[in-house]
Amino acid sequence: xxxxxxxxxxxxxxxxxxxxxxxxxxxxxxxxxxxxxxxxxxxxxxxxxxxxxxxxxxxxxxxxxxxxxxxxxxxxxxxxxxxxxxxxxxxxxxxxxxxxxxxxxxxxxxxxxxxxxxxxxxxxxxxxxxxxxxxxxxxxxxxxxxxx
Amino acid sequence: xxxxxxxxxxxxxxxxxxxxxxxxxxxxxxxxxxxxxxxxxxxxxxxxxxxxxxxxxxxxxxxxxxxxxxxxxxxxxxxxxxx
Numbered sequence: 058x059x060x061x062x063x064x065x066x067x068x069x070x071x072x073x074x075x076x077x078x079x080x081x082x083x084x085x086x087x088x089x090x091x092x093x094x095x096x097x098x099x100x101x102x103x104x105x106x107x108x109x110x111x112x113x114x115x116x117x118x119x120x121x122x123x124x125x126x127x128x129x130x131x132x133x134x135x136x137x138x139x140x141x142x143x144x145x146x147x148x149x150x151x152x153x154x155x156x157x158x159x160x161x162x163x164x165x166x167x168x169x170x171x172x173x174x175x176x177x178x179x180x181x182x183x184x185x186x187x188x189x190x191x192x193x194x195x196x197x198x199x200x201x202x203x204x205x
Numbered sequence: 206x207x208x209x210x211x212x213x214x215x216x217x218x219x220x221x222x223x224x225x226x227x228x229x230x231x232x233x234x235x236x237x238x239x240x241x242x243x244x245x246x247x248x249x250x251x252x253x254x255x256x257x258x259x260x261x262x263x264x265x266x267x268x269x270x271x272x273x274x275x276x277x278x279x280x281x282x283x284x285x286x287x288x
Contacts, residue, residue, distance in 0.1 A: 092288055106287070109211055109280060112264035137287060149288055169288060177261070177280075178287025179212035190213045193284030 058132045059125070061117045063108065065140040068150050077132040077154050084131045086158040088165040090151045096144035101184040106139040106148070109177035113137070120171045124153070127167065128160040135168060137178065170200045206273070208241075210251075211282035214258075217251035227273075234260050235269040237279065257283050 060077065062068075070091055078084050094104050117135050124133060132154035142148060149172070153164035180191040209222040231240045238258065241248045252258060260267045261280040273279060 107212060108287070109209070109261070109264070109282070112261055112280065115264050173288035174285065175266075176287045177211065177259075177282060177285050179283065180286045181212075190283070191286045193286050197288075 059118075059121045060132070060134040060136075061114060061121060062136045063110075063113050063117070064136065064138060067138070067147060068136045070147070070150055070152075073134050073136065073150060074152055077134050077152050081131055081154075083156060084154045085156045086161040087132075087152055087154045088158070088161040090149075090165050090169055091147050092149040092169075094142045094144050094146045094148060097182075097184065099144075100186070101144055101182055103141055103143055103183045105141045105181045105183070107179045107181070108137075108139045112177050116176045117172065120168055120175065123171070124164045124168050128153075128155060128164045130155050130160065130164055133164065133168070135172070137172070137176065139178065167204055170197075170204065173197045174201055206276060207278045209278060209280045211280065214251045214281055214283055218247050232272060232274055233269065234262070234267055234271050234273060234279075237273055238269075238281075252281070259284055 070089055074087055074089055121133050121135060130153055134152040136150040138148055151165050151168045153161040155161040174197050182189055182191060206225055207222055208225055210218050215221050231237055238252055242252050259282050262271060262276045263278055
């Protein structure tokens, strides 16, 4: 079961994990990753995420399909928020479910690495020093290499 | 053809989307970028650094040599920063 949502509302990680398992008693492991807005030592007041409606969902679908091809998964949830968020707010949730933990760990990590480099989201920070768009990091692109 | 812009490219150009009719000799992504730069300072500023431009043709990533002949929507945006 692949469950992909792009939304402005908050999500409930525990409820999403239960939904994903939804009575499948063969699932032996779920690995959940949640990404949050950092306060950057109280210098950030808010963060606004913009995205490309339509392409975002397409890219997330593609990444999820690739993860399913690589590992025997029993479920995969990807939820990403957009709009204005505050320090401490959750931004992204990835939950991978499989029979054994290794596949769930790998799939969740793979999805996050590709999401960071391919899903069309952009972060703008509002803080003490004014407003600025976050620049992409080379380390995020390099993270893709170990999946070759 | 519709052009859509995101993030600081949208802010620098000053619009989020526009309809454009291209000269017949503009057939590739790199040709499109060169043509847009001829339209004014705001385009020149937004599109100055090719390494900071990502292009999607009908919501699929594309490179500089890709044809835009059958494209209906082309997006121009900086490297993505989600997650």
